[in-house]
Amino acid sequence: MEPERYRELFLQLETEIGKVIVGHADVIRNVLVAFFAGGHVLLEGVPGLGKTLLIKSLSRALGLTFKRVQFTPDLMPADIIGTQVLAESDGRRDFQFKKGPIFAQVILADEINRATPKTQSAVLEAMEEKQVTVFGETYPLDSPFVVLATQNPIELEGTYPLPEAQLDRFFFKLLVFPPSPRDLGEILQRTTGAGLREASRVLPEGSAGAIAQMQQQVRQVIIAPPLEEYVVRLIHATHPALNKGSGIAEVREYLRFGASPRGAQAIILGAKGYALAEGRVHVSYKDIEAVIYPALRHRLILNFQAEAENVSADQILAALVKKVPRE
Incomplete structure (x- = not known):
């Protein structure tokens, strides 16, 4: 697929989803960038901001199958991946595998931090390996496959914070903020009138092939060695153990552990996606800075002092962007 065609389809998807979702243009773009980079996304925001509608609109515009899983404390792994059931055929009884909702192409893991760690871990293999294993049998998932999870930052009672291993498997963590007064007025006009809008399909039938081409096109974007070295310095600078007596x-003061190599991969692939969306086939510093926050904010492990002083990961990343030299 040519870069011009990629940008054309990307902007069409952005526009189509924007017809349903008011505001949040940066969130829409980041979700699309992560999707075409082959990554999963964690969206954090209070209820009622349109996170679920955004994900539904994405699946509709892409022409992909969609399933929603409402995570609750009593949700079991089998409720997500499926289980063996006893079925009768031709007078014989055999166990057959009944697929769970994880076998859709776009998965909405709603309020993922409400499920127990055991259930959360059931999603790990699917996210990383694009397959699930049940009773020793491995079942591949459909391609493309993406998990878009949401969590509520204010209701912490009865929640189970995602373990670092699972957080690291999310390509981006996006913060969804309340709408501005102007956007809220537009939301009211759209949602309290006679007709509700829905996203139309952008990609043609059999879109999996086109999506695979777009995902491959992202990886073909050129990034110069100095920019790669800048990303390496950024990731290295997040590790307090490697910067004792020096560094930032x-x-x-505020970090226990820094970002993993997955963070560097997310920055580079995300920057490539941004470059293509802007009509360029090479990465710039602007592209890298556009994805540093969503790629790293969930990969920095804060210490007690940071929590006591209410220091956020974004504040530390702001210091990194300011102090890590580009060359």
Whole structure:
């Protein structure tokens, strides 16, 4: 697929989803960038901001199958991946595998932090390996496959924070903020009138092939060695153990652990996606800075002092962007 065609389809998808979702243009773009980079997304925001509608609109515009899983404390792994059931055929009884909702192409894991760690871990293999294993049998998932999870940052009672291993498997973590007064007025006009809008399909029938081509096109974008070295310096600077007596003060004071190599991969692939969306076939510093926050904010492990002083990961990343030299 040519870069011009990629940008054309990307902007069409952005526009179509924007017809349903008011505001949140940066969230829409980041979700699309992550999707075409082959990554999963964690969206954090209070209820009622349109996170679920955004994900439904994405699946509709892409022409992909969609399933929603409402995570609750009593949700079991089998409720997600499926289980063996006893079925009768030709007078014989055999166990057959009944697929769970994880076998859709777009999965909405709603309020994922309300499920127990055991259930959360059931999603890990699917996210990383694009397959699930039940009773020793491995079942491949449909391609493309993406998990878009949501969590509520204000209701912490009865929740189970996602373990670092699972957080690291999310390509981006996006923060969804309340709408501005102007956007809220537009939302009211759209949702309290006679007709509700729905996203139309952008990609043609059999879109899996086109999506695979777009995902491959992202990886073909050129990134110059100095920019790769800048990303390496950024990731290295997030590790307090590697910067004792030097480095950035905010990192030494407020972090327990820094970002993993997956963070560097997310920055580079995300920057490539941004470059293509802007009609370029090479990465710039602007593209890298556009994805640093969503790619790293969930990969920095804060210490007790940071929590006590209410220091956020984004504040530490702001210091990194300011102090890590580009060359």
